[in-house]
Amino acid sequence: MNHGISFLLNGKAWTAKDANGAKAVPISYKGTTYVPLRAVAEATGANIRYDAAKQQISITTGPVAETPGKGERTPFSVNNVSHFKWSYYPSGITRNKEDLQFGETQYETAFMVTGVNSAGQGVAFKVKDGTQKVGVLVGFKTSETDKDYTGTYTISDKDGQAFATGKIESGTVVENVLVLPDQTTELYVKFKGPAGKDSTGYVIWDESWLEN
Structure with missing residues (x-):
């Protein structure tokens, strides 16, 4: 014994x-x-x-996490995505309800980057090895509400290969589905906003997902 x-x-x-x-x-x-x-x-x-x-x-004790089957979509969580600093301005995870209110929809969690203007700022994150497809819901807000403002976004890998680009109006979200090349685990989301305006870009976890 x-x-x-x-x-x-x-x-x-x-x-x-x-x-x-x-x-x-x-x-x-x-x-x-x-x-x-x-x-x-x-x-x-x-x-x-x-x-x-x-x-x-x-x-x-309690439920044991299971490995998702091939082709199964798994929502973003602390277990499968992680933030790392890329942009000059502050970026990270937010759970602030005011930040995450888009129209009538209240989201819970997002990566975010502040200080977005015409020069552009971005947020970067890693996904699990073996991820083949990613759904990325991006959001955008300006600090001004006097008129409708529009920004742009680009989602790319560490070498600058773009997987998705588009326009996004302030206070709205846009869904993107990315097919990742083998061994791609780092994604960079760059936002550009109106000149002279302090805008914020978001990658919203609630409706983003991974597929292996």
């Missing part, structure tokens, strides 16, 4: 017990560690991992 091994259950210290309520201790024998209650844990859908360096067994 190996009394030096500890358990974590959902990230917290936990003591395994047998059917009689006594402490159940893992057994290490000839380089192999035998975990008590493994069959019970697996039967209830728990995920078990053993860290030999830390001499620690980690148990996670």
